[in-house]
Amino acid sequence: MxxxxxxxxxxxIGPEVxxxxxxxxxxxxxxxxxxxxxxxxxxxxxxIDAVGEPYPDETHEICVQADAVLFGAIGHPKYDNDPTAxxxxxxxLLKMRKKLGxxxxxxxTFTFHSLIxxxxxxxERIEGTDLVFLRELTGGIYFGEKGRLEDGDVAYDNCLYSxxxxxxxxxxxxxxxxxxxxxxxxxxxxxxLETSRLWRETVQAMEKDYPEVEVSYEFVDAVAMRLVQxxxxxxxxxxxxxxxxxxxxxxxxxSGSMGLMPSASVGEKTSLYEPIHGSYxxxxxxxxxxxxxxxxxxxxxxxxxxxxxEEAKAxxxxxxxxxxxxxxxxxxxxxxKAYKTSEVGDWLAENI
Ligand code: IPM
Ligand code: MN
Numbered sequence: 239m240x241x242x243x244x245x246x247x248x249x250x251i252g253p254e255v256x257x258x259x260x261x262x263x264x265x266x267x268x269x270x271x272x273x274x275x276x277x278x279x280x281x282x283x284x285x286i287d288a289v290g291e292p293y294p295d296e297t298h299e300i301c302v303q304a305d306a307v308l309f310g311a312i313g314h315p316k317y318d319n320d321p322t323a324x325x326x327x328x329x330x331l332l333k334m335r336k337k338l339g340x341x342x343x344x345x346x347t348f349t350f351h352s353l354i355x356x357x358x359x360x361x362e363r364i365e366g367t368d369l370v371f372l373r374e375l376t377g378g379i380y381f382g383e384k385g386r387l388e389d390g391d392v393a394y395d396n397c398l399y400s401x402x403x404x405x406x407x408x409x410x411x412x413x414x415x416x417x418x419x420x421x422x423x424x425x426x427x428x429x430x431l432e433t434s435r436l437w438r439e440t441v442q443a444m445e446k447d448y449p450e451v452e453v454s455y456e457f458v459d460a461v462a463m464r465l466v467q468x469x470x471x472x473x474x475x476x477x478x479x480x481x482x483x484x485x486x487x488x489x490x491x492x493s494g495s496m497g498l499m500p501s502a503s504v505g506e507k508t509s510l511y512e513p514i515h516g517s518y519x520x521x522x523x524x525x526x527x528x529x530x531x532x533x534x535x536x537x538x539x540x541x542x543x544x545x546x547x548e549e550a551k552a553x554x555x556x557x558x559x560x561x562x563x564x565x566x567x568x569x570x571x572x573x574x575k576a577y578k579t580s581e582v583g584d585w586l587a588e589n590i
Contacts, residue, residue: 248309255513311517374399461485486514495569528566528567530560552590
């Protein structure tokens, strides 16, 4: 099969982790007789530096033409510490999500047998955790009107949702629940927010179309608590953009390292696959970042974008072996026994 993949390495550790995923994908292609055509494109601070814009039209065209997008991370400290900056790398990410119509962000959290004691939570709490957040990604407070009043001393960010936006995300949630344990949790703040009441009402009206799915409705504050108390009680969770942003960071540490969790963003056009960690600028260029989340994102890409299950399994298996055999970076191994980012990538590619 011919696979056309747009490669958006981005900023910070993005280029390093993406390079390892490319090695692994090329090894998979070699083994299973596929031909991958990688098309690199600029995004984030790297794109601002080169062309003054964090998601250039040319990059968008490359993404639209591709069968899938593999993405690293974006963000640069020089913009974080400058609230007056007119262009920011993150704007590129939001623009990309909007223009590609990536309305559903799929963020799984699972545990690895060999890493169970790396988690900040006790073994008995997290054993068996295997949940998936579906975070709405192109609406809500991220994209509502924002601004300043009263000479800049008052600020606002509007949160807007349409029934249509909720329906398309919830539909993905119900469908995913049907392929898993048929449990769906709708996370909202319906005791306070009107948008949450719209979410709840919309999801309730859809229940009759999926009679086998058991739906629960929980407030976001309670979910934040129960996620660390009893994560294995959840399966598929659907939620709006900002709640999903916060809860998925919280959920990502359950596995033991944020450097492990992959994600997919799907919607109207090409789907995008990326690690859930950020650009981690402190580690950039040091060859120490954990490439496994990006490698596992590539596994999601083989599975979902190309329907290639065996290839995806080969990647997940080799990642499990690297964890079991200790071929891992310093976030997991500690400094003394750590492998470099590039060494982990080489080992994975050789062992595919
Ligand atoms: C994420 C990130 C982004 C978000 C930032 C970088 C804009 O935190 O992908 O979760 O808030 O969505
Ligand atoms: Mn986030």
